[in-house]
Amino acid sequence: MGSTGDIVKAIVPEGKYKGTWTGALACRKNGYFDIKNKEGVRIAQGINHKHCKVLSRVDGYEYTTECLKVDGILLMTKVTSILPWET
Numbered sequence: 001m002g003s004t005g006d007i008v009k010a011i012v013p014e015g016k017y018k019g020t021w022t023g024a025l026a027c028r029k030n031g032y033f034d035i036k037n038k039e040g041v042r043i044a045q046g047i048n049h050k051h052c053k054v055l056s057r058v059d060g061y062e063y064t065t066e067c068l069k070v071d072g073i074l075l076m077t078k079v080t081s082i083l084p085w086e087t
Contacts, residue, residue, distance in 0.1 A: 002049075003027065005058035010035055010044065010051045017044040025052070 002008060006025045010033075012018050021044045026034040033052060035044040 002033070002052065002054050003058060006054050007056040008033075008035065008052045008054055010047050010053075012044065012047060012051050017047065021047070022055070 002025050004025060004027045007023070008025050010021045012021065021035045023035040023037050023043055024040075026036055026042070028034065028046075032046045032048060034042050035047060037043050
């Protein structure tokens with residue numbers, strides 16, 4: 001399915017975390033996943049892999065994006081910087 005750090009979109013149909021969640025994946029030992037936001041705070045816990053779709057796989061770099069809007073309409077998103085992760 002995915003590995004820790006992958007960016008996913010999860011559409012959860014029922015339960016405490018019902019709704020649509022987008023963020024970084026955190027794998028659990030029991031096979032379920034947590035989803036974290038940009039600040040690293042868990043926003044959804046115990047999500048089944050069936051509800052997740054991988055948007056971007058971890059490749060060792062951290063990406064920053066910038067959205068261009070005109071009159072509130074999203075025209076495009078561009079990558080503004082690519083930074084290697086520090087080890």
